[in-house]
Amino acid sequence: MIEKFLRATGSWAISILRRMGHMFLFLLRSIYYIFVPPFKFRLLLREIRFIGTKSMTVILLMGSFTGMVLALQIFYTLRKVGSEAMLGPAVAISLIRELGPVLSALTITGRAGSALAAEIGIMRISEQIDALTAMALSPIRYLIVPKMVAAVIVFPLLAAIYDVIGIFGGYFVGVKLLGLSAGTYFSQMKHFIVMEDITIGMYKALTFGVLVLWICCYKGFYTGYGAEGVSKATTEAVVMSSVLILVSDYVLGAFFI
Amino acid sequence: MKKIDLELSVGFFLLIGILCLGYLSIKLGKLEIIGGQHYMLYADFENAGGIQPGSSIEIGGVEVGRVASVTLDKDYQALVGLEINDHIKVQEDAIASVRTKGLIGERYVAITPGGSDKILTPGGKIRETESAIDIEQLIAKFAFGKV
Numbered sequence: 001m002i003e004k005f006l007r008a009t010g011s012w013a014i015s016i017l018r019r020m021g022h023m024f025l026f027l028l029r030s031i032y033y034i035f036v037p038p039f040k041f042r043l044l045l046r047e048i049r050f051i052g053t054k055s056m057t058v059i060l061l062m063g064s065f066t067g068m069v070l071a072l073q074i075f076y077t078l079r080k081v082g083s084e085a086m087l088g089p090a091v092a093i094s095l096i097r098e099l100g101p102v103l104s105a106l107t108i109t110g111r112a113g114s115a116l117a118a119e120i121g122i123m124r125i126s127e128q129i130d131a132l133t134a135m136a137l138s139p140i141r142y143l144i145v146p147k148m149v150a151a152v153i154v155f156p157l158l159a160a161i162y163d164v165i166g167i168f169g170g171y172f173v174g175v176k177l178l179g180l181s182a183g184t185y186f187s188q189m190k191h192f193i194v195m196e197d198i199t200i201g202m203y204k205a206l207t208f209g210v211l212v213l214w215i216c217c218y219k220g221f222y223t224g225y226g227a228e229g230v231s232k233a234t235t236e237a238v239v240m241s242s243v244l245i246l247v248s249d250y251v252l253g254a255f256f257i
Numbered sequence: 258m259k260k261i262d263l264e265l266s267v268g269f270f271l272l273i274g275i276l277c278l279g280y281l282s283i284k285l286g287k288l289e290i291i292g293g294q295h296y297m298l299y300a301d302f303e304n305a306g307g308i309q310p311g312s313s314i315e316i317g318g319v320e321v322g323r324v325a326s327v328t329l330d331k332d333y334q335a336l337v338g339l340e341i342n343d344h345i346k347v348q349e350d351a352i353a354s355v356r357t358k359g360l361i362g363e364r365y366v367a368i369t370p371g372g373s374d375k376i377l378t379p380g381g382k383i384r385e386t387e388s389a390i391d392i393e394q395l396i397a398k399f400a401f402g403k404v
Contacts, residue, residue, distance in 0.1 A: 045267045053270040092285065157274025164277040191363065194311055195286035202278075 026218050030148050033141045040146055047150035051112045055158060058111060059104055063162040066099055067091060067169030075178050088185040089192035091170035092163075096193065096201045100163040102249050105155060105208035109241045113216040116147060117237035120220030121230035129221070144217045148210070155209030156202045163201065204252055211248060212241045294343040295322065296379035300353040300366075304388040305335035307364030308355055314339055314366045321345045324366060339366065339383075347383065349375040354387030364389060 074090045120143060123129050132139045167189070174180045219237035223229050302308075305327055314322040322345070326338035341347060350371030357364055368383070377383065 045263055048267045048270065049263055053266045056270060096281065157278065160277040160281055161274055164280055190285060193285045195282065198281050198286045
């Protein structure tokens, strides 16, 4: 009885370890191919367009409304203690340090990550990846590396766009609608924000970029069989990326700052 | 046509992203890439509480530089490194004091210009300093009638 229980625990632990090791090796192989020529520059541009340019509309919308709602809620809270002047710093710091990187990463996961996982998954089940391998072309070099590099470029930039749009959304609500003075909003913001806040936000965005692309590509690359397998892989990719974004945000915030 | 489209859209995205990043780091993060020549002055304070690297330095309410470092020297005095903009001259008998913006605002270093002809050279030390006012101590003194 006890032996059976121990055996079950052991095999469970080993299978988890094996899966983690498999994922990690996948990441290492992708990183290796980043630095080995020939580089696929045009594929990289295409991925930047897909992950970056096409996500801009939704990022602009989400960023402006996040900033507006932040300004609205924080304004009414601050008014209770009579320090509306702190509205600018409160909006900017929460956007730059937390909300910008996290929410933009979640948005890109939903918009681009799911699509990437499904795309790679379908290439796998329709044996296109096997065809590449059979032609002695590395599928990682053609499929994964451009997406990974694109994510490293795109995620921080989208987070920066999100921050700026959010700050101006907050400006619109705080200054134009609620009657704070424009000078107070920006000058207080400048006093309180230091370069460190911005670099932390950018490190977070970089981490999320690698994380999301790694998980989405891995899930698609090793998808199950048939349409059902691809749908399962896509769901898993999105859920796992979203959860890991929030977990790693906490971990980064708690241990490295 | 399709080829131009791809490059155009990527270029457009990268430009906007880098502009936003630049706005954040230069406007809000006070990152200085171009211009802004500085020289260093030092000042010993008995108590530099609240001053930290990045705090502003003002003469007559106008920002003239930023605090570069705050360390403890061997006489247990706070040695504050002041980064002053190049075109600002500070006289030898100028007074550096730690002040507070408003009642509970942030701390900054105020320099009161002196009347001496001698100008401090880079790396020089401002001798006359006034330390931070400890509001709690002030209230305590007031409450116990020692003012």
